[in-house]
Amino acid sequence: MMPWSVAQKLIHSHLVSGEMTPGEEIGIHIDQTLTQDATGTMVMLELEALGLDRVKTEVSVQYVDHNLIQADYKNPDDHLFLLSACQRFGVWYSRPGNGVSHPCHQENFGKPGKTLLGSDSHTPAAGALGMLAIGAGGIEVALAMAGEPFFTRMPEIWGVELTGALPEWVSAKDIILEMLRRHGVAGGLGRIVEYYGSGLGTLSAMDRHVIANMGAELGATTTVFPSDPEVRRFLRAWKRENDWVELTADPGAGYDLHDEIDLSSLEPLIAMPSSPGNVRPVREVAGQPIYQAYVGSSANPGFRDFAVSATMVRGRRVHDRVSFDVNPTSRAQLETLVRDGHVADLIHAGARLHQAGCNGCIGMGQAPATHELSLRTVPRNFPGRSGTREDKVCLVSPETATASALTGVITDPRTLGIPYLRIADPDDPIVNREAFLAPLAPEAALRVALRKGPNIVSLPPSESLPDSLEVPVLLKVADDISTDEIMPAGNRVLPFRSNIPKIAEFSFEGVDPSYVARAKQVPGHIIVGGDNYGQGSSREHAALGPRFLGLRAVFAKSFARIHSQNLINFGVLPLTFGDAADYDDIQMGDVLRLIDLHRSLVMGNELIAENVTRSRSYRVHHSMSSRQVDAVLRGGLVNRVKEATGHST
Known part of the structure; x- marks a missing residue:
């Protein structure tokens, strides 16, 4: 057998469908899930919509770390809802004040060799422990909690060799900033970054967390480190040494791409x-x-x-x-x-x-x-x-x-002119797990009722995709539009995360304040975007909000992975230009027509879009699998699963 990298070993040991060929769709079994309160309320509502009795993962943890400002009832109400949902579905609950999901998960639950799916784009931070940790939209996390595989395109494996040691006043943040300096925010699209080399021995498990966390800013599917003696030391310090297993690349393991960083050459x-x-x-x-x-x-x-x-x-x-x-x-x-x-x-x-x-x-x-x-x-x-x-x-x-x-x-x-003192993470941290509430026993869990405050609204229905569309381009945006620009974060907006009709009112607020009002005046619309459309946060509200307002398709030069999947999951077509120059030709207000959609989507990956306003046509493509096409045709993943199981709400 060919020598394998750590990433290949992790994928192979969890592969349930597909071939490990870059670009091919694969399904992988998920061992653990992570949710937080900016996205977890939707996940729990989706579990309710799916009719789930109890999660089927080894460990699922709900963190309360984002919406901590209690300016009114909305955030406290949602936290009580999340507590009741954890009790109902068999999920660990991390109480407010325990801290940020990613370091808390690494300290208390992460295990080398396991898979982790999280409704937060920085979930790959757990790759610091030798996990395959991936950020995804909430509905995909909900399905993983229900025991379903997670589907994605097999990424390329990008090996980055680290040599040398960091000089004084330079730390792990400068390593990932160096990667971003070299490769930009789209350099990792369709790739897993795997670090190896002699320089690893100088980096603690938390140093690796810093690098793996911000691999998301490269657009990478995830980041992977080996599980070596340093990971063992970390787990021993947090009183979990029994969770350690060694997981390293085989000698001579090959990579689809390669890069090298001499740590001693870096600067702030x-x-x-x-x-x-x-x-x-x-x-x-x-x-x-x-x-x-x-x-x-x-x-x-x-x-x-x-x-x-x-x-x-x-x-x-x-x-x-x-x-x-x-x-x-x-x-x-x-x-x-x-x-x-x-x-x-x-x-x-x-x-x-x-x-x-x-x-x-x-x-x-x-x-x-x-x-x-x-x-x-x-x-x-x-x-x-x-x-x-x-x-x-x-x-x-x-x-x-x-x-x-x-x-x-x-x-x-x-x-600065002051002495530099190298500081290591202690071998004796204060371990405090008392505020993590364990899942109830199954019998007790079934007796728990979900506690919904007045701001919690069930998922709005999503109709199936019509066979033809003739709708206007309501918005045109530039390259690297982020989900923060599509759906703002912050204490003014995120408290409405479990109220889609309300949070939709903030869609593209900072890009075009007139978007929402204009969307309400037409039966449907299209958005045109540049490269890397939807980079950043995994929050599915950036797909749900515009979809609620009538978004049916996005034409872009390219898409960020998670947002593209979120669009599909809620019945929105993500289409890329066959000729990037067509982006310049389309203007706001142009009416685009797509016909014979059902047959075209099923039979191939190319469609013809007519610009009715300008009497022109464009070739556009989709990269959806047959499974994803089926989800879009049905109006989204929730509809697909409910129809497949015969469940209705």
Whole structure:
């Protein structure tokens, strides 16, 4: 047998259908699922719609880490609904304040060799432990919880060899920023990134988490690391050494693509506004005044990320102009930081300490001032994601964020003039699992009623796809439109995540405020997009909202993986231009016609779209499997499953 990579071993051991040939559809068995409260309410409503009695996974965990601001009843009501749904369906419940799903899952539930599907695009962070962890839309996670396989196109395996060791003032964040500097936000589309090489021995499990988490910003399907002695050390520290198994690439394993990073050659990097791919050396932009420095989030969640900041500010004071926000990422990490004195150092230096959760990363508080630079260790800096529409968010390491907080300007930490202290994650963290509520016994679970507040609305019905469409182009957007721009995050919008009619009102708000009103005036419409349409968050609301308003198809140069699947899952056609130049020809207001859709979709992957307004035609393509075509024709995946099982609600 040919020598295999870690990714190939993980896929092969869970393959239930298809061939491991890049581009072919495969189905894989899912061992674990992860949901959070910005997406989990929809997952639980979908489980209800599917008529599920109890989840069939080994472990499913519901986290409450996004919608923590309790400005009114909506978020607390949803948390009570999620608790009742966990009790009803046999799911672990992580109480508010336990922390961010991704580091909490790595600390408490992640297991090498297992698969994890999460309704959060940063689920691949668990690849740090040697898992195959993939982000997906909520309905696909719900189906995995019901015991169904997860279907995706077999990715290419992209091997990245790490050699050398990081120099002083350079950390794991700079490694993934270097990948983004080289390859951009679409460089990982259709690929699994697998890291290997002698440099791995210098990176902790949480360092690997940083890199795997932000592989999502490359557009990668997931990121994989081996399960080696460092992973064993991490699990031993968190009192789970029995969960460790060794999982490494075979000697001589080949990769579809290859890259190499000499860690010793790296320097502090920064992603300038407003894209994770807009990466430059910190030294090139040093000196620009900042308003905010922010440490935390799922992209830098480890003990050392906070401890290094605390060590840097000890005996010093944050600049008077700077809001220095510290966002612990798990209750257990916070307890450990308190025990070791780091929280006192941060607070005394002028830091603002916030509760454990996603918070500012998803626009839930700590929004920066208008047009002022905010240096953050978060994974994304899409326009407006912070909660400030005219934000200027930069992505940096904890070292760069803290150095800049002290000086008040973007600062290369190497120039700060203070000694560098290497800090490792402790072997004795405070392990706190008491606030994770275990699933009820099956008999007790069946007696639990779902607790729905007034803001929780059942999924709206979705009609099947007609055989012909003749609808206007209601919106035309540029390259790299993100799901944050399609459906904004933040404490004003996300509380309506379980109320599709209401959340739909915010669709494309920052792109074209007239979109919603215009969509309500026509029976259906098309959106035209550029390259990498729908990058970013996995939230299916970015498909559900426009679909509720009548979206029937998106014509784009290319699609981000998760959003393309979400469109299909809710009955929207994702079509790519045969000739990218046709994007320039179509204008807003043009009426496009698609005829004989049912036969065309089933028989092949090419369709002809007529521009009725301009008397022109375009060749467009779809890359859907026969299973996905069937779902679109029926109006979405929920309809397909319900019709297949004979269940109705």
